[in-house]
Amino acid sequence: MEKKHLSVFLIMAVLLASLSGCAGGGGSNSGGDKDGRLDVAVSFNPMSELAEAVGGDKIDIYTIVPDGSEPHDFELKAGDIQAVSEAEVFVYNGAGMESWAQAAVTASENSTLIEVDASEGCDLIITGGVADPHTWLSLKMARIQALNIKNALVQADPVNRDYYEGNYSAFSSELDSLYEEFKFKFDSLADKNFVTGHAAFAYFCRDFGLRQSSVENVFAEGEPTARKIAELVEYCRENNVDTVFMEELASPKVSETLAKEIGAKVEKIYTLESSEGNESYLDGMRKNLSLVYESLR
Ligand SMILES: [Zn+2]
Structure with a gap:
């Protein structure tokens, strides 16, 4: 699988090198294009939300992973490389979330590009020798x-x-x-276990001493096996789980089936991995925190 991705990148790089040769070099890397705003390319939605929070109306954001696509197995397109080549700043999450980020930077041939590995300096959670990329779901x-x-x-x-x-x-x-408000709330709870679509919430859990169980793994890989579902059913029964969280991109049907099986209700939770409306980072996180808190209360 790695080899396949690599060859796609190489083809892309070659493609772009030939494209940029005849595109007339339309890039604007001097810090101010016609509208005076900074052009910021970001990898996917959470980076867009964070850049928006800081950059406000002084920046134009181009989000590479389109809404509704699964960011864990995204593949670059030529237009994405073009966007990076025209940007002043490129923000990606890092921690292994975007395996394609360096290929995009190289292929963009943008010598003045400022790269931001946004998770630099974060205290990463390592599972099975690999970093969990979902840092943005922690307020900290x-x-x-x-x-x-x-x-x-x-x-x-x-x-x-x-x-x-x-x-x-x-x-x-x-x-x-927001952290202080919910730290106080979660500290008062005896029950700390919740069940969701994919294991995106380890950092979120670390902030508040919670524990997640999930239908799909940390990289949102595929539909779970019958055995995995049976284990989840048993887990939910043992822990009196009365809410199963559903994510739009991570086997939502399985979450529904699981909930039905154990007589729990289904609530939608928002990993921010793909935009689901106009909610800001803070609004989305407040909603997540409230939903999880209410389900454990
Ligand atoms: Zn994820």
Whole structure:
């Protein structure tokens, strides 16, 4: 599988090299194009939300993984490389989320590009020797990610430094107060176990001393086996689980079947991996926290 991906990247790189040769070099890497806003390419939706929180109306965001696609097995297209080649800043989550990010940077041949590995400095959770990429689902880690993004925006567009600093500081206080509010709530609960679509919530759980079980694994790989479902049913019965969380992109039907089987209700939870409406990062996270809290209360 790795080999197949590699060869796709190589084909893409060659394709782009020939494309950029005849495209007339339309890239604008000088920090200000016609609308004066910074062009920021981001890998997928959570990076878009965090960049938006810090960059506000001073940046234009191009999100590479389209809404509704599964980001864990995404493959680059030529248009995505074009977007990176025209961007001043490229933000990706890192921690292994975007196996294609470096190929995009190389193929973009954008010598002034500022790259942001947003999870740099995050305390990563390693499972089976591999990093869990879902850092953005922790309010604590998202604060670090927003800081990394802010630093890059300031570097790319120093004229608007105060604006980015102000947004970052307001955003991080909101993250902190949301954390405090729910830390207090979750600390008062005896039951800390919840069940969801794929194992995206390890960092979220670490923030609040919770435990997740899931239909799909951490990389959202495939539909679960009958045996796995039987184990989940047993787990839910033993732990008196009365809510099963469903994710739009991670076997939603299986979550529904599981809930039916154990007589639980189904609630939709939002990993932010793909945009599901106009919710900001903070709104989406507040909703997730409330839903999980209510299900355990
Ligand atoms: Zn995921």
